[in-house]
Amino acid sequence: MLTYAARRLIDLLVILFGVSVLVFLMIRLIPGDAVQILLGANTEVTPAQIAQLRHTLGLDQPVFVQYGMWLSGILRGNLGQSVWTGASIGQEIMARLPVTLELTVVPLLLASALAIPLGILTASWHNSSVERILRFLTIAGITTPAFWLGTLFIYVAFLIAPRWATIGYVPFSADPLGHVSRMVLPVIALALPLLAGLIRILRSSLLEVLGQDFIRTARSKGLSERRVLYGHALRNALVPLLTVLGIQAGYLFGGAIVVEQVFAIPGFGRLIVGAINERNYALVQGSILVVTAGFVLINFLVDLLYAAVDPRVEYG
């Protein structure tokens, strides 16, 4: 188990290095740089001044020199500074990460908690009319993007209760009630499509497991239907659910980015989108590196969880 974990850790570092090179090159392949964006169109600036600004920002250095400086900074634990404001990128990311994590983890927990009972329900009411209605709802849920639900929620909220509808963000520490009230709609908007997907997966994997030989054996031993379902079937049906959860966590992160835009929540997504628009290279690179690290870590954890849930998974 330990060597397995160590080997996965080395994989993780190699992936991060590859990503750092790719991100570095990709953002520089996009035309336009920070100076162009800052000055925009129609400013009264001379080419000499543009050159001076570029020099101040170190953008006139060869790309590999810029990369070397960035990498050596990271190895010393310094992600660099924001181009214009001089703010520390590490600090900026740490300020934003909790917001987006909340928008990822809360919907994830909420959806998984609801998916298990609802999945069992749809599986055990197989071919009933209740199941048909649930199936319709889940398909609708899967096909509806979170940002569209978000916009819909805002409209409806202002239509029904304009005095209570809120947009924006306040930190939990500053105003707990205000924080929760502002997070409810985005969390639901993100959880619903995920929930629908999880129900579908659990239903089909439960149905598949319930048709297998060992279930027949268990039934023939005279076990109650409850014990068959919870003791034997569910445990086996959870493995595909876990895989999907791992992948969905990534999608959820992406969904959170768009939902942040709709609800004006200052999360990681807004940070990255803004940084790309401003060609704030160091900020884009640092953020994407952190996101990648997050993804690889989640995958790593999912792999470890497999082993815990299903003893047939071996440490390869």
Next chain:
Amino acid sequence: MKSHLGILIMSVALMGTAAAQQVERGGTLQLAVDQSPVGLDPHVATAFSTFVVTGQIYEGLLDVDANLKIRPLLASKYTRSDDGLTYTFTLRPGIKFHNGDPLTAGDVVYSMNRVKDPKIASPLASRLSAVTSVKASGPLQVTFVLSKPFAPFLSEVATIAIVDQKYVEGGGNLQRAAIGTGPFVFKQWIPDTALVLAKNPSYWAKGQPYLDGLKFNIVPDASTRQIGLQGGTYQFLPNIDASVAATLKTAPGVQLLRSQDLAYSLLGMNVSRKPFDDPRVREALNYAINRPEIVQGVYFGDAVPGGPIPPALKAYATPVNNFPCYSYNPAKAKDLLRQAGYPNGVDFSILTFSTIKTVSDAAQVLQAELAPAGFRAKIDIQEFGNFVQNWRNSNFDAFVSLNGGSVDPDGQLYRTVVSGGSTNVFKYKDPAVDALLEQGRSTTSNGSRVRTYAQLERTLACRGPAAFLAYGALYSAARTEVRGFTPNPTRSLAALKTTWINR
């Protein structure tokens, strides 16, 4: 008796209106803007998202009012020498920066030199290009010496922010925190969330501002801003798109504040490329544009077709019916194209971007309008950063964009069309135009300036490198309880210092 009663009723009515007009103090105005500022240094970050905020914190020597008149601000008066080479400004006494430092002539000198300093690389530096020296000629007196008479000097220097020399030299980072003399004090910047300003309790204009503070909420999604205003979460949306204004027109509890915009939409042409190297093709293009249709289709009827100088600059703008090419005439356009050697019409591509709806809409309407005259346009919509790069490098056949206007015809035209000008992306070169532009900026006689710019307009309107489309109305949307705000064609929100909330 009857007349007495009449007077009584009348005076009660008058008292009523007087009471209704009574300014109420206090409250924080909730604004919603689309973008975070890119930094707060008023000499470096000149993007609009920064300007709306720093304009509340900093002030210049002079100000441009809603009628585009230049009036005193930090300087109570100025004098100009007879040869037009020396300007002397007298500062108001007793003005303090937000940290308590008194405003002195030294701060003005420092601010001007900071803008001129190549190391700062201020985009505003060219505004001071004619200035050879700035000196304090007294504790509250500053003298500017120019190398040659420069007519637009006052409008160029007017709004350059005066910063606190002691604060900046003491290590204050102007990009992160701001210390000015303005009506509002910088309080907090929560990145991508909000910028909070508080009332300056010792503002030099007695009794102002009326509000306790301003909160610029950063809300990137346009429909969220709009719903937020209708629901009352936000009270003020500055400078909105024509299409948003159209949908908010009938919204209950919402008022639209209107002004004429200095910014103009244009179709720019690259005169170093075929087919636009031929003035006849440029003239043909002008004939092929149906401007009233653009006013309807893009600006929802609320715009005016205009020439090279904004109609808001009443003293200089020539009425458009003086330009024959501004009347839609596809037959004439075809004829001109044939004369230029393109009997089968021309193919070209229009570079544009999508972040301003007016711009992408205009490109599409133009594409349809130009076709019957033989101009077959392909629209190339690019991400804004990409657009700016291609625009700056003149990497286009033609482009459609929205240009910011100026309060002086020199600012409007000089750098845009002079040979080698900093925003002459058209690569336009005409010695006669260059001579007129020099004449326009060096003469200080009003009559002769008006004649010079009238001639420039005639030269540029039909065969110039830009087809001017329209000057739109400039709207801000506010809750009906917001009072006292006068929109400014320059898009400045300076009037927020006399804005109040009626509770």
